[in-house]
Amino acid sequence: MTLQGKGMYIWKLHRIAGGNVQAMVDKAKAAGLTHVIIKIADGSSAYNVDLAGPAADAFKAAGLQVWGFAWLDEGAVPGSRDRGSSFSDPGPGRLCHQR
Numbered sequence: 001m002t003l004q005g006k007g008m009y010i011w012k013l014h015r016i017a018g019g020n021v022q023a024m025v026d027k028a029k030a031a032g033l034t035h036v037i038i039k040i041a042d043g044s045s046a047y048n049v050d051l052a053g054p055a056a057d058a059f060k061a062a063g064l065q066v067w068g069f070a071w072l073d074e075g076a077v078p079g080s081r082d083r084g085s086s087f088s089d090p091g092p093g094r095l096c097h098q099r
Contacts, residue, residue, distance in 0.1 A: 005034030009069065013038065013051040021051065021058045029062060041070035 008028070010016065017023030028036060036059050039047050047070075048055075056066045 003035055003065070003067070006032055007035035007037060007065075008033055009037045009039075010048075010055075011039050013048045013055055019051055021054050024055060025058045025062045025064075028059065028064060033064060035065035035067065037067045037069050039071070040068035041072065043072065 008031070013019065013024070017027060038052055038055065040052050041047050046052075052068070056068075059066045
């Protein structure tokens with residue numbers, strides 16, 4: 001699966017339409033987006049915890065690809081220093097990049 005079309009990276013879900021998931025989807029569809037990339041981790045901590053799951057489900061139900069982005073500091077995840085820059089897929093349609 002590759003990214004194609006028009007997409008948007010979402011850092012703080014709660015700042016879009018006051019956290020209203022359906023309004024987020026409506027805005028994405030109105031903008032002609034084909035995919036969204038949601039920040040799901042920062043270092044070893046989860047990010048957008050309350051809204052990531054419901055938002056991902058709603059975007060997918062509306063026909064958009066949903067990807068997750070994790071900002072992982074070197075050493076924050078056990079073994080990360082050994083892997084260097086790599087990609088992993090923690091679930092369908094979600095991509096995490098470790099730099």
